[in-house]
Structures are given as C-alpha cells and as structure tokens.
Amino acid sequence: MTHLSRRRLVAIGPALAVALALAAHAVLFSGVFIPFWMIDLAVYRGAGQAVLDGQRLYETGFHNGMLFTYPPFAAVVAVPVALLPVVAAQFTWTAVGYLALSASVWMVLRLTGTTTARRNTALLVAACTAGASLLAPVQLNVLLGQVNLLLMALILLDFLPALPERYRGIATGIAAGIKLTPLFFVAYLFFTGRRRAACQALAAFAATVLVGSALLLADSRAYWLQGVFFDTTRISPNNLVVNYSLAGFFARLSAQGTAPAWALAVSAVVAVACLAGAVWAHRRGHDVVGLLVIAFGAQLVSPITWVHHGVWVVPALVWLATATWRRATVLPRVLLVLGFAWYATPLWIIGMRGPSDDLPFSFTPLGNLFVTLTGIVTPAAIVIALLPVWLPRLRPARIGPTEPGSAEPVHVAPADIAPVGVAPVDAVPEQAEPQQARPQATHTS
Numbered sequence: 001m002t003h004l005s006r007r008r009l010v011a012i013g014p015a016l017a018v019a020l021a022l023a024a025h026a027v028l029f030s031g032v033f034i035p036f037w038m039i040d041l042a043v044y045r046g047a048g049q050a051v052l053d054g055q056r057l058y059e060t061g062f063h064n065g066m067l068f069t070y071p072p073f074a075a076v077v078a079v080p081v082a083l084l085p086v087v088a089a090q091f092t093w094t095a096v097g098y099l100a101l102s103a104s105v106w107m108v109l110r111l112t113g114t115t116t117a118r119r120n121t122a123l124l125v126a127a128c129t130a131g132a133s134l135l136a137p138v139q140l141n142v143l144l145g146q147v148n149l150l151l152m153a154l155i156l157l158d159f160l161p162a163l164p165e166r167y168r169g170i171a172t173g174i175a176a177g178i179k180l181t182p183l184f185f186v187a188y189l190f191f192t193g194r195r196r197a198a199c200q201a202l203a204a205f206a207a208t209v210l211v212g213s214a215l216l217l218a219d220s221r222a223y224w225l226q227g228v229f230f231d232t233t234r235i236s237p238n239n240l241v242v243n244y245s246l247a248g249f250f251a252r253l254s255a256q257g258t259a260p261a262w263a264l265a266v267s268a269v270v271a272v273a274c275l276a277g278a279v280w281a282h283r284r285g286h287d288v289v290g291l292l293v294i295a296f297g298a299q300l301v302s303p304i305t306w307v308h309h310g311v312w313v314v315p316a317l318v319w320l321a322t323a324t325w326r327r328a329t330v331l332p333r334v335l336l337v338l339g340f341a342w343y344a345t346p347l348w349i350i351g352m353r354g355p356s357d358d359l360p361f362s363f364t365p366l367g368n369l370f371v372t373l374t375g376i377v378t379p380a381a382i383v384i385a386l387l388p389v390w391l392p393r394l395r396p397a398r399i400g401p402t403e404p405g406s407a408e409p410v411h412v413a414p415a416d417i418a419p420v421g422v423a424p425v426d427a428v429p430e431q432a433e434p435q436q437a438r439p440q441a442t443h444t445s
Contacts, residue, residue, distance in 0.1 A: 041145025048082030072212030100153035137310035169201035177208025244375035245305035296380035
C-alpha cells in the first residue's frame with residue numbers, strides 16, 4: 001500500500017467503518033421488527049423494474065399499492081437498485097445513505113472552516129455520523145429506504161469552496177431531477193449572485209427531464225403535462241397528522257381536509273421571506289446559515305413535509321456546534337443539546353391516535369396546534385423568525401468562497417461594523433465582497 005493510499009485510508013476509514021456498521025445493523029435487525037421496513041425503497045425498486053418491463057409508472061401501484069410520485073428520471077436512476085436482490089439492495093441503499101450522511105457532515109465542517117488534522121477530522125465525522133443516526137429524521141430515512149440523505153449531500157456539494165465553477169450547480173440540478181424540492185436552492189444560488197451556477201443547475205435539471213422524456217415519453221407526458229407532478233393526493237392526504245408543512249396545518253383545520261386556496265398565498269409569502277432572509281445571511285458572510293434557511297423554509301412551504309424530510313437538522317446541529325459568536329455565551333451549547341434531544345425524540349407520534357376514532361385529537365383546533373408545535377419544522381421556524389435578532393451576533397465565517405481560477409478559499413468579512421464594545425474581526429477590502437459558492441402512494445415523497 002502506497003503512502004498516499006494509507007493517508008486516504010486514514011482520512012476516510014473511520015467514517016466508512018461507521019457507515020457500513022450502521023448499514024449492517026439496520027438491515028440485519030430493523031427489518032425484523034419494523035413492519036414498514038424499506039417500503040419506500042420497495043416503491044423505488046418497483047419503479048425501476050417498471051422501466052425495465054415497459055410498464056407505465058403513474059398508472060401502477062407498487063409495494064402494497066403505493067404510487068410512484070417522483071419524476072420519470074428518478075425511475076431511471078432506480079433501475080440499478082431494481083436489478084439487485086432484495087437484501088443486497090437494502091444493504092447497498094442503506095450504506096449509500098450513511099455514506100451520504102458522513103459526506104454531508106464533512107462538507108459542513110469544511111463550509112464552517114473547522115479544520116483539524118486529517119485523522120482527527122475523520123474521527124470527528126465518524127462520531128457525528130453515529131450521533132446523527134439517533135435523530136428521528138435520519139432513522140426514518142433509513143427505516144423507510146428514503147432518498148433524502150443522498151439529495152442533501154448532492155446539494156451541499158455545490159457549495160463547497162474548492163468545487164470548480166464549471167461544475168457548480170450540476171449536482172443540485174440532478175437532485176431536482178430526482179425530486180423537485182431542491183429547486184428552492186437554485187433560487188438561492190441565483191439571488192446570491194451565483195447566476196452561472198444557477199443556470200448550470202437549471203441546465204442539469206433540464207437534462208434530467210430530457211433523459212426521462214427520451215426513455216419514458218408517455219410517463220413524462222403524464223407527469224409534466226397532465227398534472228401528475230402537481231397532484232399531491234398521490235402522496236397522501238394533506239391533512240395527515242405527520243404533515244408538518246403550513247399546508248398540512250391549514251388542511252387539518254379545514255372541514256374538507258384540504259388546505260384552503262388562501263393557504264397557498266401564505267406559503268408564497270413565507271417562501272419569499274425565507275429567501276430574503278437567506279440572501280441577507282449570505283451577504284453577511286454566513287452561507288451555511290443561508291443554506292439552512294432555504295432548506296427549512298422549503299419544508300415549511302412544501303405541500304407535504306414529513307419527518308424524514310428533516311435531515312437538514314444534521315448540518316444545522318453541526319453548524320451550531322462550530323459557530324462562533326461575538327460575545328462568549330453558553331446559550332448556543334444549551335440550544336445544541338436541546339435541539340439534539342428534540343430531534344432524537346419521536347414526537348411525531350403524538351396526536352396520531354385520539355380519544356375516539358371518529359375525531360382524532362390532532363383534527364381538533366387545540367390538537368392541531370399541539371401536533372404542529374411538536375413537529376420537526378417548529379424549532380426551525382422559530383429560529384428563522386428570530387434571524388434578525390441572532391444573526392448580527394455571529395462572527396463571520398472563517399472560510400469563504402473560492403475565487404475564480406483559484407483553489408484557495410478567501411476569508412469572509414461581515415457586511416457591517418462590529419457592535420460597540422466588541423473588537424472588529426479581520427476584514428477584506430470592499431471589492432473582495434464574497435460571492436459565496438459553497439456553499440414526496442404514501443411515504444414516497
């Protein structure tokens with residue numbers, strides 16, 4: 001083994017070992033006790049098999065009659081998983097999910113400027129991955145065989161400082177071709193001045209649509225032109241208790257069980273506010289904060305947001321653990337512990353069963369409010385609403401964007417003057433203002 005190979009093994013070995021061990025544990029033990037084990041992966045495999053057999057994607061129920069709800073390109077991507085035996089597919093999919101989780105942790109550490117020796121970084125990533133596996137959004141992604149961990153890693157990749165500009169945005173565009181939600185991040189790229197990356201993301205997304213249309217023309221016509229992509233009832237009723245989006249909140253209060261028309265306007269206002277907040281955070285030199293605001297804002301305004309969509313809590317907790325503040329305070333550490341405990345506790349089961357079968361507690365005004373307040377998006381919504389209060393208290397990120405033609409990141413300075421009584425941090429000339437470039441049948445959303 002060469003010296004370089006040994007160095008690479010030291011760098012990735014601990015994280016790889018933890019990912020494979022967690023995958024083996026999940027496949028060998030969880031499947032025995034969990035009745036809904038890997039049901040979403042079964043739908044993905046069914047869609048991939050439908051591609052191979054020439055069956056229609058959106059007219060066929062797969063596992064237990066569950067419907068495929070993703071774009072046609074996602075079914076094409078699922079073909080390799082369909083070719084594997086069931087247990088091999090489950091193990092491979094789970095391992096890929098944990099590796100994507102490890103990669104996401106490493107990328108957030110890079111984006112926050114956290115640097116240690118190579119061996120220590122690998123051990124830190126491994127420890128964070130093991131800890132993140134205890135969080136409910138991560139656990140449900142594994143138990144259901146969901147795709148959100150992989151999508152999160154693809155999006156974060158486009159925000160790494162060292163990524164060449166000619167590739168930036170492509171991974172996000174591919175992620176949007178698998179699931180439409182990542183398009184929110186394209187808007188973030190555009191409005192933070194990274195228009196080339198945004199255009200490349202849209203081009204990559206368009207390429208996925210073309211690939212799906214070339215291989216599955218009838219299904220593409222149904223999805224894009226006949227409204228399948230807009231029909232959220234194919235996923236589940238909007239008033240489902242574990243739908244933590246604004247639409248779910250309003251739908252549970254509606255006698256019809258669907259969100260009223262004006263709820264769309266409310267969601268649009270919230271989306272614009274979140275985008276504005278994210279752009280503001282970026283301009284102050286906090287691109288990771290901007291990314292997180294977009295991620296959780298998307299969960300608020302999406303038609304359906306379930307627990308497994310909340311995997312972005314992992315980058316959020318890693319960021320909180322590494323963020324530096326203008327004044328020393330214990331509050332961020334307290335919030336870190338409380339945040340981990342909140343997302344590690346299965347609060348999503350609260351209110352699913354009520355005092356009677358006729359009217360579940362969650363469908364009463366008080367119950368709806370209680371369920372919503374214990375949802376996965378609530379802490380993020382509070383944090384986003386308080387953004388103007390706490391963001392100015394942050395010190396600027398230590399690592400900034402990569403300048404065109406350079407592999408070295410530049411340091412980022414805040415857009416304003418430090419508060420009175422606090423020593424200003426190092427700044428860069430005004431002309432070097434950063435243009436940071438780092439940076440849904442049921443259950444198949």
